[in-house]
Amino acid sequence: MKDFFKFTLATITGIIVSCVVLFFVSILILFSMLSSSESETQVRKNSVMMLDMRGMLSERSQDNPFDMFLSEDETIYGLDDILSSIQKAKENENIKGIYLQAGSMGAGFASIEEIRKALADFKNSGKFIVAYGDQYSQHLYYLASVADKIMLNPQGSIGWYGLASTPIFYKDLLSKIGVEMQVFKVGTYKSAVEPFISTEMSPANREQVAVFLDGIWGQMLSDISESRSVSEEKLNEVADKMLMFYPAEDCVKYGLADTLIYKNDVRNYLKTLIGIDKKDHMPVLTLKDMINVKKNVPKDKSGNIVAVYYAYGDIYSGSSRTDNESNIYSDEVIRDLRKLKEDEDVKAVVLRVNSPGGSAFGSEQIWYAVTELKKEKPVIVSMGDYAASGGYYISCNADSIVADPTTLTGSIGIFGMFPNVKGLTDKIGLSFDVVKTNTYSDFGMMGRALNDGEKALMQNMVNEGYELFVKRCAEGRGMTTDEIKKIAEGRVWTGAKAKELGLVDELGGLDKALEMAIGKAGLDAYTVMSYPGKKSFFETLMDTNPGGYIQSRMLKGKVGELYNQFDWLNNFENYDKIQARVPFELNIN
Template sequence: MKDFLKYLLATVIGLCIVGAIFTIIGIASIAGMVASSGTETTVKDNSVFVINLSGNVAERSQSNPMNQLLGDKFTTYGLNDILNSIRKAKEHEKIKGICLNAEAFVCPSASLQEIRNALLDFKESGKFVVAYGGNYSQSTYYLASVADKVAVNPQGSLAWHGLAAQSMFLKDLLDKVGVEMQIFRVGTYKSAVEPYTSTEMSPANREQTQAFVNSIWGQMVKNVSESRGIPADTLNALADRNMDFQPAEAYIQTGLADTLLYKDGMLAYLKQLTGTDEDDNLNTLYVEDMVNVQRNIPKDKSGNILAVYYAAGEIGDGALASDEGINSEQMINDLRRLREDENVKAVVLRVNSPGGSAYGSEQIWREVTLLKEKKPVIVSMGDYAASGGYYISCAADWIVAQPTTLTGSIGIFGVIPNAQKLLNDKLGIHFDVVKSNRLADLGDISRPFTEEEKNLVQGMVNKGYELFTKRCADGRKMPVEDIKKIAEGRVWTGEMAKDLKLVDELGGIDRAIAIAAERAEITEYTVMDYPKQEEFFLSLLNSTTDHYLSAGLKEQLGEWYEPFRIVKNLKNADHIQARMPFILTIN
């Protein structure tokens, strides 16, 4: 018995010691991560800024402490960090050029265009831009085409095949499980409900999708043609050949690329460009390094703030909002604080949203209207500013969009499931109800709607559409009749929307900031981003297993993450929606 107690005590003491050691190591690791994240990067002479075109791109970077603590490499770059890093590299005298390293890269078309324009601006400094890749995707080649020299691995490939937009349809699956989606909508082109009701695109949806695919592809061809000196007709002919499966030599022959090099050859070429001796190491910087490079500009002492507010993701209503998107309650509180802050002289509303809750969109619209009464509000549209995303944008003083932004989609729909067949026939579950009034159980998913109930819901959807089009008409200073002609739920690119007067100007976020400063009549100011991002420790405390798993799924699934996210959030979705088509993949 004494030996047992002795061994038990030794085990307990040992576990306590090991626990204490791990606790100390954990605290030291966290302290190290915090310290390293805020340490200023030292830039060495003759450095090259290497942009790894890999992972995913979001509007803003947000570090995930769970990933860092567990050692996982889920790579999601913030568009803001990429653009700021390119700008810093242009200004820094010790950085001689940029090398684009093409890998697997998930980045929507408008963000690609924003990065590409930043690279073109960088080239005006006279510094070099070169690109290298073993397997260029079409997206990475679109960026790489700005380079002074495009190099491909001799056994590599370069994707150039055109664009395709794909929608997923669930009707047959729902029929098999016994679920009928009861649909209420306004707008011939409001195709977000089609996945529930059809197995293919409607003629109207096919028409609008073909139009914006052609518009985006036209922009890509035009830009590549200008950079590579290849006629647009020739580029389309090459796409028809599907260059993905052509031998590497064909890329040189057609002018898509300039040279074939292995990695060691590319390294030698970069050393030559920077004047680095063959036996010395090449000095390189990456986006994560550039974030902590200080800009050599005078500090603003005016006290003027030009606020950039990021509204990214699906629009949710208050407590029901997804933590991956826009919480309407939080956003209106944030905008109210910006309205009341006398130091904030103008606001750039950066919208990257396919829409969402119609109710939440109306609340945000109201706060944008109040904000505009006090100070200039300029909208900068990202990849999407459609449906509810356009709703919250239309009241601004001025709207700037990229040519490939997807916007418009001015329409409303409602979806309420009828699971009677699933419950009764498949699962053998039956319900009975006692009610005080005739329509007390309206919306019960265990039975179909009556005609009276259908008319009530459709009436609410119609009312929402009338309000939406009025908001757009008032904001754009156009007759409601003119708005309705281009509404009907139709999606437009920024290029098309400008011709329709849904947007005012084509450009990126830098242009929107410049306009905001002009409207506020300020020449000295500090640009500040909102909402404020969480500090490391607070982010760690708020991290959950769900957040960690979502980050992992997004990294692994890439463009196919969206269907899973939408299904996950269905339980909290508002029944009346103003949003883009259900699932849309462009590649």
């Protein structure tokens, strides 16, 4: 027994010592990563920037130390970093071109469109762009089509087959387990509730989806046709052939690719373009390298700041409940916008919105904060992939709204949902009883359906919320409520169509919104700064729950677009009962 305790104590001591050593080794590794990430990148002559398009795209990079445990396919890249890096590559005389390595990236069409425009601007400066891919996803072929030369692996393929939206319906599944969703909504096209109460798309929803799919597809056809000198009719014909199942030679035959080449030979081709010998060294700068390249701009001494405030993700009322995902929390946005309002150095604000919506209450609170900010300084909204429903709510009262042609916006409508789980509780043998003091003291009790009086109260609340939403849009856009209602009803529009309808002012990306903000503020000298400020390396390290963060990121990397549906259902109990949002099924394949 004595030997047993000695052995046990020695084992425990060994484990503790190992953990301590591992902790300090991890800290040293993180310190090393931090120092290397902050050191300025020196750009040597005849350099090439490599844009490796794998992983997932977000509005901003997160710089989380636990990313070191994730694969490249699970890495989240910031749109802000990519656009900034392309601009720096354009301005740096030592960088001769961009090597775009295509693959599969989780990204919205509007974000890809912004990167494509930045690449086109880079190309117009006289520098080259070469794209290579083993397989091109449809998103990234659209991006790569701007290149001077598109290279494809001899055994590779190009995904080019058109667009489809394929929502998943849960009604029958819920019925089988005894759950009924009690739905209250305003808006013929408000389709976010359909998966819970139907087994197929409504005619109205099918109509709106067909229209915005045609709009996005038309934009893609137009851009690719111009870049590749292939007619739109031919591109549609090729899409119907499902080219990815044909030999790679057919991609060259139909004009989608220029040459077939193995990846190992691309570097020699790039050296030939630059004009150096194949034996010479060619410096290649990754996105991480480019982030630390110094900008070629003189230091501004005016003290004037143009703020770019990022609001992306689902809209919640209140404060943040988790550090795993980036979302919009009304209390935090209100606090930040108040600080920008009170900061005398901030002369104009660009509100960058990329949100499918969320809490109607939270959206109203942010709307008010934007309205108050607008009284003091110009506010221009720049819309990303989405600025729909609640995303449009928080945008509608800005001085001007800028959207990409493929942005999905509008969806002016509201809904509420209450689950009735009586069927489920009956199945598993649970029963409920109640003692109450007033008529509605047990309102929302899960063990029964809402009664007629409660349903009337819910529908009335939704109706009033819709009328307020319409009023806010009418005031912000200088239209009557009747004019707004004709294009509301929860209908989703592309940015291009929204401009025709008066819901947005200009088509363009973040650069266009900045240009308008600077002009409205009348600034000649200024510095562009991003808000809210990113957490420092150590703040992120201390605030992040490693297990939850890594699990979330790995799951997102594995299931791709389906993650949005999982996350929506997983967080259902955290959502306010009244929502202004588009359905998560708007992720397009």
